[in-house]
Amino acid sequence: MQNKTFVAVAVGLGLISLSACGSGDGKSSADSKTVTLVSHNSWAISKKVQRDFEKRSGYKLRVLKDGDAGQAVNKAILTKGNPQGDVFFGVDNSLLSRALDNGLFQPYTAKGLDKVGASYQLDKDKHRATPVDHGDICVNYDKAWFSEHKLTPPRTFADLVKPAYKNLLVTENAATSSPGLGFLLGSAAAYGDDGWQDYWKKLKANGVKVVDGWEQAYTQEFSGSTGGKEAGGDRPLVVSYASSPPAEVLYAKKRPSTAPTGVATATCFRQIEFAGLLGNAKNPEGAKAFLDFLISKEFQEDMPVNMYVYPVVQGAEVPAEFTEYGPAAENPETMAPEKIAANRDQWVKSWTSLVLK
C-alpha cells in the first residue's frame, strides 16, 4: 500500500513542478515588438515610466539583470557575437575602455544627445556609448558621532590623514568592490600617478580599515547605518556614494527631518554610466528608441529615486530630497577611461600589497 502512496506523492510533485514552471515566460527575444535591455542588478525604473515608453514607442521592454556591473559588462563582451539582448545599460567610466576596445557597441547618435553635458560625453567622436547618469563615490560621515565627539567632520582627501581622524575610516577592497576602486582612483587623480602611494601609506598609518565589499563596510562597520549600529560598528567614516544620505532618509522607518549622515564633499570620484546599442542586436530599431528614451527628460527625472544616481541631461530636475538631504560633490575627481584602462590592474596590485599586506 505504502508504495502506491509514495508513487502518488512522486507523481504529484512532478505535476506541481511542471505546472509551476509552465507559468514561466515563453516570450521569444527575436520578437520584433520586444526590445531587450541587458543591464546590471541595480537597474530600476518606475512602472508608470516604463509603460509610457512602451505606449509611445510601441515596443515592449524586457529586462535581463545580469549580475553586478563588472559581470554584466564582461558577459556582454563574451556574448557579443550572439548577444542576449538589443541594448546594454550600465558600463561606467572605469570599464568603458574595455567595452569599446572589445567592440561591444555599434555607433548610434541618440536623439537629444546635444542636451547632455559635454563633460559626460566621453565617446563624443564615435557615439558608441551614450551617457545616461552620473554619481559620485564619496566618504560619508555619521553626523551623530561627530557632534557627540565635538569634532568637525572631514571634507577633503587631505583631512582624512590628519591625526584627529585616526582609526575612523572604513573603505572597501579596491580589488573586489566598485566604490573601493573608485576611492582609489579618486586618490590617484588627486595626488597623481606618483603621489597616491604615499597618500595611502599615510592613510594606513592613520588606521584606515579595509573590508571586502560595500555591504560589510556600510552595514557592519559604519556607525551611521542601522546595520552598523546593530553590529556595533565603530567607524563613523565610510566610502559610499553622494546619494547615500538621501537614501537613508527615503528608506527610513520614520522619515527624519535631516539625513543622519553627511558627505565629505571634496573626497569624491565621479562615476558616469553609459548605454549602447549592442552589435548584432536583433531589434536595432527598438534599441535606438530605448536609447533615445534613456536621455529623455521623463526617464532622467525618474531615475534618481530608483537608482540613486543623478541626471546628465541639462534641465532635468533632481527630486527635492536629493538637494535637501545630500549636498553635491565639490569638483569631483575624474579620470579618462583610457588612463583607467591602462593603469587599473597595476594600481590595484600595488594597492593590495601596500595596504593589505
Add this chain to the structure above:
Amino acid sequence: MALPVAFFALFFAWPVAAIVARGLKVDGAWRFGRIADVVAQPDIRHVLWFTTWQALASTALTLLLALPAAYVFARLDFPGKQVLRAVVTVPFVLPTVVAGSAFLAVVGRRGLLDQLWGVRLDTTVWAILLAHVFFNFAVVVRTVGGLWAQLDPRQEEAARMLGTSPLTAWRKVTLPALAPAVAAAALMVFLFTFTSFGVVQILGGPTFSTLEVEIYRQTSEVFDLSTAAVLTLVQFAAVGAILAVHAWTVRRRETALRLVDAAVTARRPRGAGQWALLAGVVLTIALLLVLPLAVLVRRSLDAPGLGYYRALTRSDGGTFLVAPVHAVWTSLQYAVAATAIAVVIGGLAAAALARRDAGRLVRGFDALLMLPLGVSAVTVGFGFLIALDEPPLDLRQSWILVPLAQSLVGAPFVVRTMLPVLRAVDARLREAAAVLGASPWRVWREVDLPLVRRALLVAAGFAFAVSLGEFGATVFIARPDNPTLPVAVARLLSRPGDLNYGQAMALSTILMVVCAAALLILERLRTDRTGEF
C-alpha cells in the same frame, strides 16, 4: 545511466570546458604555457595552500562537532527532535551575506563572546572555521544520521553481550558500517568549504583569499579569462585528488548491511552518559546554530508593528516591480523543479552506481558527479552563456536554466545520500524477487524503493534546501522575471537605509521559516508510514 551522463555532459562538462577553452585558446592556438606561469606565482600558491588547509580544518571540526549530534538524532528519542532537525538545516540555505552578519553578532565585536569573555574571533581564521561548521552541520547530521538510524542496534548489542566494552563495540561494529556515510559527508563538507566564497569574504576580511574568490575576481572584475581558466583547472585537480582518495577509502568498506526501520532504533535516553551527550549536543546547537539565527529574527522585528514585514508586501516600483514577498513564490517554484530534476538524475545515477557489476567507467562517473560542488558558480554561469547559446539549445533566457543550475548542486547530494543505502541493500533480496518472476521494475519498486525511501526523502529535502538557498548560479544567470529569495535579500542589503536593511532581515527570516517548514513536511511524509515495513 544514459540520462545522468547526458545531463552532466550537456549542462556541466560542456559549459565548463567551453569557458576554460576560451581562456586558454588565443587566436586558435592553445596556450598551455599559461598554466606553468600562473601556478608559479607565489600569490597563487599562497591562495592554494590557504584554501586547502582551511577546508581540511573546517571538515575535521564539522565532523567533530556534528557526529555526536548525528548519533543523538539517530538513536535517541526526545521531544522536539523533528523541529530541531529542521532547525539545524536552516543555516545551510541562508544566503552567506545574511548568515555571515548573524554569525558576526555572536563572535564579532560586541557579540556574545565579546560581552562575556572579551573574545573576538572576527577577522581570524577561527571565525571562518566556525562559520563553516555553522553552515555544514546539517550535511553531517543528515547524511550520517540517516544511515545510522537504520542500522540494526542489535548487532552492537550482541557484541556487548559477548563482553566487549561500549567503545570497542562501537568501533568494531557500528563505525565500519557508518564509514561510507561519514566519508560521504566529509567529502561534501570539504567540497563546500574548499569553494567557500561569501564566508571567507565577510568573516575573514580581505587578507584571506580562497581559490574561489580569486576565480571570481579574475572572471568578474579583472576579466583575465586565461588566469581564471588555469585556476579552474587547478581547482579541478585538487578536487579530483580528494575524490580519488575518497573513492579509494570508501570502496573497501562498503558492505551489505541489515537496515531496519528508523523508528524502532531510537530510544529515550538512558543513564547519565546519554543524558549528558544529549545536553551537550543541544547546547552546541543552541550556541552555534540557533543563537545567530535568533539574532536575525530579532533584527527583523525591530520596526514597530512588524513594519519590516509589512513593507515586504508593497512594491516600491523600482528595484522590485512586484512586492519583495513575491520572491517566496518564485523560490518555491524553482526549488520544486530543481528538486524534481535532482532526484530523477541523482536517483538514476545512484541506482546505476549501486549495481555490484558496475564497471570502472561507471565508478569514474561517480567521482565526476561530485565535481559541480567543487567548481566555482561563476565558471558554470559564464560557461552556460557561451555554450548554450545556439538553437535548439539556446537556453540562456529559458526559465529552466535556473533549476538546472541548482540541480547540478542538488544531484550530488541525492547520489551521496542514496548510494550508501542502495549499496547496503542485500543483493540476495533482489535476486530472490527476480527468481520468483518479478520484472526489474517490480523488483525495484518492491525491494529497493521501500528500503531506500527514507534516504530518498532525505535526499529530496537536501536538494530542495540547496535550491532554495542557492545564490551563486542564480545570480550569474540573467532572467527577466522576479528574483528568488536569496537574490532579493542581497538586493535589499546592497542599498542604504534602515528600511532596506530591516526588510532584508525580514525576508531572511521568511526564508528560514519556509525552509524549516518544507523540511518538516518531508519528515512528516516519512513518519506517516512508520512501522509499515
